[in-house]
Amino acid sequence: MTSHVSKVVSLRSEAPSAPTFQAAETENAERKVDWVSLLVIAPAILILLGFLALFFYGVYQSLTDMRLGRPVVRFVGFANYIALMKTSDFWNSVRVTVVYALSTVFIEALIGLAIAKLFATGVTLARWLRPFILLPLVLPPMSVALMWTTMMNPQSGILNYFFSLVGMGPFSWISSPTTALISIILIDVWTYTPFFALIIFAGLQGITDDLREAARINGARSWATFINIELPLVAPYILIAAVFRLIESFNQFDIIFGTTQGGPGNSTSALSVQAYISAFQNLTFGRGAAMMVVNWLIVLIGATLMVRAWQAVRRRVN
């Protein structure tokens, strides 16, 4: 199928006898089109074009002064982007987005690795815990946000109650600009760490006992075995999980909007949240679209770097 498809469109041209004849010869090139193959892959191409068209329509909207509720839409070029970049709030949103995404992915990878390692030991308690640890992952993010909002209430929340039992707190959690970002990172970590644990556990399961046995015979301690053998072997798994989670974290909306709506002040106003507020609460759709395009660029850069890292690690492991 692959070779067949590669021959869908082929251009055959004779070697030019002189540079002056090149243009004419190109025009005369015989074009062979495999219409049947084109017909077969047409739906896929159409769907792809549909996705791309929607994306580029979004980009176009970011170049207009589109306001929901106003009939006239004018093309304003990069005015939305320029206006955004002149405000400190926008750069704050970029900072919040990047800090949120990188922190959550890093912490989730670390804890996920620890949990996966625990699962891999086969300890009875770990076996029992396995189904429960996955529970946060199957909860709708908005429910997670509402649940944590209640638990993090500085006065009546259960978290402060527990801390009070050991003489700590009360903490402001999501109600203070100094702790709000850390608090929502904590919620994300609670929700998505099981995803990392699951993927890394699968990676650890793929390592045969021969390797561990060989290391043990050669005198390696368990910690050294983990660092020098297991960790490099599961690194591609960690990185592929990180790629998915990084993309999701850059786009995270439900948890942030469901808990703080971007506040207090602008302390948790990630780009996705601020774009929603611009588009659907302030009705300045063009500006909201510009924020989403910037967010998309950040996702693209982040994901590209992670994929490259994953490819490099995989090559090294192979």
Add this chain to the structure above:
Amino acid sequence: MGTALLATSVAVANSAAAAEMNWRQFEGTTITWAYDIHPYADALSAELPEFEKLTGIKVTPELYPDDSYWSKMTIQLTTKSPAWDVFGTGIQPAWDLAPSGAIEPLNKYLNDPTLTDASYDYNDFFPALRSALTWKMEDGQIAPGEGGEVWAIPHAFENIQLFYRKDILDNYQIAVPTTPPEMAAACEKLKAADPKITPLGVRGVRFWSSIHTAAVSIAQSYGVKDWVMKDGKLDTGLDSPESIAFHKDYVDMIKKCAAPSFANDNWYQVVDGISSGRTAMAIDSNMFGFWNDVKGQPASGKIAFAPPLHAPNAKSFNSNIWIWSLAMNAASEKKGAAWLFMQWATSKKVTLAGAVTGKLVNPPRTSTWADKAWIDYASQPEFNNFVESFKTTQDQAALAFTPRVGFGEAMNAWAVAMQKMVNGDDVETTLHALAEEVRAGL
């Protein structure tokens, strides 16, 4: 404005009274009515079989949770979808939707005697409510004044009041405060007496709804204007000396009185606090106090009412209003049937029926407030001084915001600035930055 409104109202009333209308003229039609999940919707839903019997029109209610309703409404109307025929709205969302022609102006229906029953009596609605829902569009902007169109019909409304737990204030011998400094002092006394009690429940979320209750009502008494004309040009008054004075008092009051979760508190947290007794006082929509006074509720009989706070040197208070109204989708393909439904739903009979079941509170018609059935119901001992406080407040109640397309953007920025100031940012610096942001959006 008042004269113009009167002229419009009289014209509407006269022409509507001229002939008989046939309630069954759109028999067999099915229409969709969209609304927030709300006791007001419950009140109307309970009466729907009566409407269907009267007109032969079937009504399909589409009710959405509050958090998602407004976005859904914006999308539905701006995309010109004909799926909804009648929808519930407030005044402010209607300002942003009107320029695109998404909302059907209603004068022609009100003035058509074949479509409006002679007994409808549009002038029976409180003048402040009619005034708030009447304007014309000029160069894409809201222009209240002569010749305005009616854009929606009041269904029920809220005025902003201070409501409080009588049992708590009596227990600690605290007088009902009337100004922000008095409130701050009362809060300190309450906290000293019982640290577990939150003295005052106020909305603080990062959305203009947290401004439209306590903040804007009290701000008005300080002389704060959201928009002003300076040298013939529109400007914001949010960095004026009056605004700085108000914010200093208000922020100080919030710091001393509100829950630590202020930035996350919406109306449901305010209501939960007052009904559970964790909060001693609240400044919010008065009917929240009323609904918790209803027999059988845990706080029944414990919540009493007072007008909102005012500036220490002001002679009187101000109270903002929020009007739940019924509007018609301009893209509706069943406008006649939609109008009959709106007319019936806001009629004297349905308004009274909803009020005496304790749901359609506050009723928007003056005739309801003169009706013995409603007054007897609302004057029952468990509602304490609800009726008196309503009457006192309603005299001073009016829309506190300047009607304007783009209202949400500026007022959301105000809510964000309020959070910053409560969290310790300098009041003057924050207000100047807010004003610059608002000016940039003009």
